[in-house]
Amino acid sequence: MKKKIIYRYLMLAYYLLCINGGCNNINERVYYDSFTTDISLSGKTLKTDSVMLRYPFRIEHKDSLAIIMDLHHPDFFYHAFTYPRFEPLFSFGKRGQAPEEILSAENFRLTDNGMWGLDANKHLLTKMSVGNIAQSTNEKETPLDKEIIRALDFALYNDSCFVIPDYSGKYRFHIIDRNGNIRSSHGKIPSRKHKKGNIALAQAWRSFIDYNPGNHTLAMVTQLGEVLEIYNLKDSTHIVKIGPHGEPEYNESGGMAIPSGIMGFSDVQVTDKYIYTVFHGRSFKEIAQQRQPVTDGGQYIYVFSLEGDPLYKYTLDHFIYGIDVNERTREIYAVDVNSNQPVVKYKLKH
Structure with missing residues (x-):
């Protein structure tokens, strides 16, 4: 005391x-060990029978259009649906090596007139025109600056720039322009165990990000361990929140990071009022010892204030990866990689 x-x-x-x-x-830097409120949630599974999704990883909507990104679909990475009924419209983002095809999809962001997608293997961002009709077209390809090491996530910063995490260990993230050039670099990995940044440390601290231009809030959550970082890109303040599982744990071998702790967060969304995250919290030992069929994903949605205060812990009846939050209708749509009907709707209780 x-x-x-x-x-x-x-x-x-x-x-x-x-x-x-x-x-x-x-x-x-503040450590937290509990949330103000714990809530159990039961979801409603939506039928998407005509589209067989293999590994739905991200979900996002804009107006009456919803997009689900599937990492392991044999033909297409992106699948368009009506929102909020999730009636299938069309699939796009063809998998392949041709000029307008995609080698790997890491994330996508919807805009007022289409969407941007990140292809790490091709090292580029692609702007696509997507409508509520069965078509999509590539409008622009933006090769990323050669100093950027295999970008694994991105967020829209404003009309002319993006935010991309840094994986060299020198910085935390870059602001890049629409030509793919680095405009500025910011932050350091806030590790107390490892003072010197390198590629292995950056790999262990791989983070998923989201940015809300309305409140200038950039949130970063670690895939390993339990660390939330909040940057205000207007006044340059930086808050680090560390949960009970601590910072990412790993062993270094051949300059690479080998995870040795837990699976942490898998998605984050910054709204006008809160920061929503998907949390796993299972050790790699526990995951490896699972009986078949293996359950993948996180069973928790953690809700923080924009200052990082831990407010609500939702325990779900599904294991999920990506979320799309609609605070206006008080709903969260999530994707469950373990189900043939992967879209689950939850009603918020706060």
Whole structure:
């Protein structure tokens, strides 16, 4: 108890010092061990019979259109549906090596007039025109700067730039322009165990990201361990939140990171009010010892405030990977890779 009181006074003193001294940045690292509210949720499975999805990884909607990204589909990476009924429309993003085909899909982002998709193997971002009719066309391909090491996620920053995580270990993320060039680089990996950044550390700290331009909030969640980082790209503040499983654990072999701890987060979405994340929390030992059929995904949705306060922990009746949050209708649509009917709808309770 005394330690907690002393810590609070130190943080208050530091905050007051920054106010009086005119600090621009308040970098804060806080450990959390529980959420304000625990809630169990049961979902409604939606029928998508005419589209056989193999490994649905991401889901997002814009107006009356929803897109699901499937990592292992034999022919197409993207599948369009009506929203919110999820009636199949068409598939696109053909798998292949031809000029307008895709070698690997990492993520996509819907815009007012189409979508952007990231192909890590081809090292480029592609803008596609997608409508509610059975067609899609590639409008622009943006090769990424050669200094960017195999980009595995991205977010839209504004009309002319993207945010892409850095995997060299030197920075945390880059701002790149629509020509793929690095405009600026920001942050450091906030590890206490490993002070020197390298590629292995960057691999272990691989993070999924999302950015909300309305509140200037960039959230990064680690695929291993349990770390949430929040950057305000307007005032440059940086908050680090570390959960009970701690920072990513790994062993280094041949300059590569071999995971040795837990599977952490698999998706994040920043809304106007909250930060929603999908959390797994299972050790690799536990995953390896599963009996067939193996269950993949996370059973928890963690909800944080925009300042990183742990607010709501949802325990689900499905194991999921990607989410799409609609705060207006108080609904979350999630994808379950273990089911032939992978789209599950949940009603928010907060």
